[in-house]
Amino acid sequence: MELLKERIRRDGIVRGNDVLKVDSFLNHQMDVKLFEEIGKEFARRFDGCGVNKILTIEASGIGIACVVAQSFGCPVVFAKKSKTKNIAGEVYTTRVVSFTHGNVSEVIVSKDFLGPEDRVLLIDDFLANGAALEGLIDIVHQAGATLVGAGIVVEKAFQPGGDRIRAKGVRVESLARVASMSEEDGVVFCD
Numbered sequence: 001m002e003l004l005k006e007r008i009r010r011d012g013i014v015r016g017n018d019v020l021k022v023d024s025f026l027n028h029q030m031d032v033k034l035f036e037e038i039g040k041e042f043a044r045r046f047d048g049c050g051v052n053k054i055l056t057i058e059a060s061g062i063g064i065a066c067v068v069a070q071s072f073g074c075p076v077v078f079a080k081k082s083k084t085k086n087i088a089g090e091v092y093t094t095r096v097v098s099f100t101h102g103n104v105s106e107v108i109v110s111k112d113f114l115g116p117e118d119r120v121l122l123i124d125d126f127l128a129n130g131a132a133l134e135g136l137i138d139i140v141h142q143a144g145a146t147l148v149g150a151g152i153v154v155e156k157a158f159q160p161g162g163d164r165i166r167a168k169g170v171r172v173e174s175l176a177r178v179a180s181m182s183e184e185d186g187v188v189f190c191d
């Protein structure tokens, strides 16, 4: 998606060799017009797949997922990072290692909001090592729902998540795939 790549080239900030800061339009201040274009692009790519639910993970995926969901005309459910003890049976639960913080968090989704009747599109801002996406895939499987695929805004293709998840047969569509990056040279895209 050229519009997105241009924006990353212009406003993205590379930290070290593996962190891309996009706080001015994606992760902190949010450019909703850009989100709308992102939503339309995912709707085009997953047209005819019968998506009736978007699933994302707290926190940075939520804003994007909400705008994407408007293009699909369906609700969004987000996996919550849970600190409280959950009563067994009420929630699906999985553990996710955070790329940005390094800690492990338990995330939950209420059984009220995801079930076998759902055709789910996963949405997230970044794909790096794949832990967030794998956690969401686990929840979809626990729910007995159908996994349509995953829509990712920025995939860091030099990290292993994308390859590993595609190797499991999951359709992953990324709008900007980063081949490499450095503070000196900025971001190099795959195509």
Ligand code: 5GP
Pocket (backbone or CB within 6 Å): 018, 019, 020, 021, 022, 027, 060, 061, 097, 098, 099, 100, 124, 125, 126, 127, 128, 129, 130, 131, 132, 133, 161
């Ligand atoms: P993964 O679980 O695939 O290793 O990492 C994905 C999650 O980590 C995303 O939900 C995103 O919030 C965060 N993340 C990973 N890499 C980056 C990055 O380069 N920049 C930002 N802003 N977030 C990232």
